[in-house]
Amino acid sequence: MRFLLPLIFFLIGCSDNKISKKTLSNKTKTDLKLMNQNKSIDILKIDSLLFYNPERWNEIVNLSNKFNDIIAYNSNNKSKIKSISVDLKQIDESNIPFPFNTPAIIGRLKVLKTYVYKVDLYKEQENNAEIFIKDFNLILNSYNFLINQINIVAREFE
Numbered sequence: 001m002r003f004l005l006p007l008i009f010f011l012i013g014c015s016d017n018k019i020s021k022k023t024l025s026n027k028t029k030t031d032l033k034l035m036n037q038n039k040s041i042d043i044l045k046i047d048s049l050l051f052y053n054p055e056r057w058n059e060i061v062n063l064s065n066k067f068n069d070i071i072a073y074n075s076n077n078k079s080k081i082k083s084i085s086v087d088l089k090q091i092d093e094s095n096i097p098f099p100f101n102t103p104a105i106i107g108r109l110k111v112l113k114t115y116v117y118k119v120d121l122y123k124e125q126e127n128n129a130e131i132f133i134k135d136f137n138l139i140l141n142s143y144n145f146l147i148n149q150i151n152i153v154a155r156e157f158e
Contacts, residue, residue: 043067043140044147047154057100059091060150067143077136078122085120088113099157100150108146115139 046064066084070077093106115138122132 042144043070044144044151046147047151057097057150059087059095060100063087063091064147067140070140078119081116081119081136081139085116088116099153102149102153104149105146105153108142108149112139112142112146115142 045068046061063084066080066087070080088109091109093101096106096109115135119132119135119139122135
């Protein structure tokens, strides 16, 4: 009798774990729809000191404007990532102006490029939607780290 109760719990537990691929796919679609509903994304802005600096870094200001257009998870983000990828290809270690050509900024820029290029290579498929959202968040985090470092350097050299 005492072995019967654990056996019943085991059988009930195992029967609930059978999930078909269709159910999992529908769950993913539902999760993505919930994420699309009015989620705002906190994106750091470039310090105004950089805008008025004669040695201003135009490429990063343009990049910042594109990131500021990203307000929520939506289907346009894929095209925005493509546009950001094109802009990032124009930024090289050799064309980063002083005082922003520090190892901290160069490193953060490389991390941002890595995530943007990775997402830019994704194909439009539903099975990688969760991965896209995860990597999209990594892009935003790495962008915020880069902008934070740029703002620190801009304040130091004002």
